[in-house]
Each structure stands twice: as structure tokens, then as C-alpha cells.
Amino acid sequence: SAGAVAQESAKLEEVIVTAQKREQNAMTVPITVDTFSSRDIEVTGAQDIKGVEAYIPGFEAGDGVTQVGLTIRGVSSSNLSSGGDPSVATFYDEDYVPQAASTVTFSDMARIEILKGPQGTLFGRNAAAGVVNMVPNQPGADLEGFVSARLGNYDLTRFEGMINAPLTDDLFMRANIYTNERDGYIQNVSPGGDDVGAEDNQAARIAFLWNITGATNLQVSYDYDKVDNAP
Helix, strand or coil: CCCCCCCCCCCCCCCEECCCCCCEEHHHCCCCEEEEEHHHHHHHCCCCHHHCHHHCCCEECCCCCCCCCCEECCECCCCCCCCCCCCEEEEECCEEECHHHCCCCCCCEEEEEEEECCCHHHHCCCCCCEEEEEEECCCCCCCEEEEEEEEECCCEEEEEEEEEEECCCCEEEEEEEEEEEECCCECCCCCCCCCECCEEEEEEEEEEEEECCCCCEEEEEEEEEEECCCC
């Protein structure tokens, strides 16, 4: 008797990163970089950088709502002033953001990259420990959108919506909105005081991308992020 054996070829998923200021396959980048994808954000429910630390070895984000102390490989900065340079640089959409803005909401985010080790050559003097690079989705040529909801205990209600539309053959628009509310887990008996752990934040973004030529494009975007969380 003769038998046939079916075999499937193994394929590695291609991971694109911008660890060297341009999009590359992570396998070709000579930098230690961990990637937290949009799928990871959806599965874990992470809504800011504090929700990533449990899944990235050697990375800690602390518990603060603002002025978080980011740590990579045990190196951090205790300087939380607005004029101080932290040891971990944070970038959002290729722009440097101060520590007070490092907890930007993960709304319609493509990925988060954690670059470990000194990155001063490409990212500046305050990247001695590494870089946190947050990359939102860019406008594209396809008409698409989504609406999502997440419900949980303590009356958690989280809603998100996005629409991407081509305005012309070369001009594209992408807009999204995000809201998150949750009751606190400890009741505050003080009059007018919020319950401990209560959450209330909203975020929105609109971006326009113009492909001027095959080698030149212009993107204009506006981001809104409001946090009104209890201690």
C-alpha cells in the first residue's frame, strides 16, 4: 500500500518597524526591538503605555496617569519635571513627546515599538536607555472603517470608531474617536471626591495624507486626548 503525506510550508509573519527612521522588516534591523501590534492591543485591552509593560521583557511604565517613569533594562530617570530629559525617549507619530504626554491613548494605533539600549544616534541625547515609538495608522487609499465596544466590570464602557476614505486619487483622510469610562473600585466617601481608580478619558484624531509625487508626501494631523482619571 502507498500513502501520501501532506506538508505545509512554515511561514514567518513579516513585522515592519520604524526603528531606524524608515519602515523595515524587523529581521533586518540591527537593534533590539520588541513590537506590540494592533492585534496585541485588541487582545489585551491595553489603552496606553502602562498596559504594555506586562508583555515586554525588560520594560516598565509605572502606575502614574501622567509623568510616568519609563524604565528599559533597569535604566530610568527620576527627573519628572517638564524641563528635564528622561533616559527613555518617547515618540508619537515620529514626533518627540514629553513625559506628561507619554500616556497617550492607544486609539487606532498600528503598533508600539520598544527599542532597547542607547539610541542617541537617531533619536537624540535623552535616549540613553532606549526609545518608546508609538505609530498610529496612516490614511490609506481604501474605503474602510470600524466600530467597536468593550464592556466589563465596574461599569466599564469603551467605544471606538474609525473611518478611512480617499478624497481624491492622491488625497486620503482617516478619522477616529475613542471614549473610555469606568467606575472606581473603592468608594470615596468624601463629598465631591472621585472613587479611587475611576476612569474617564476621550481621544480623537483626524489626519490627511497627500501623495504629491511618488517620492514625496505631506501629512497633516490633529490629535485630541483628554484624561480625567481619579488617583
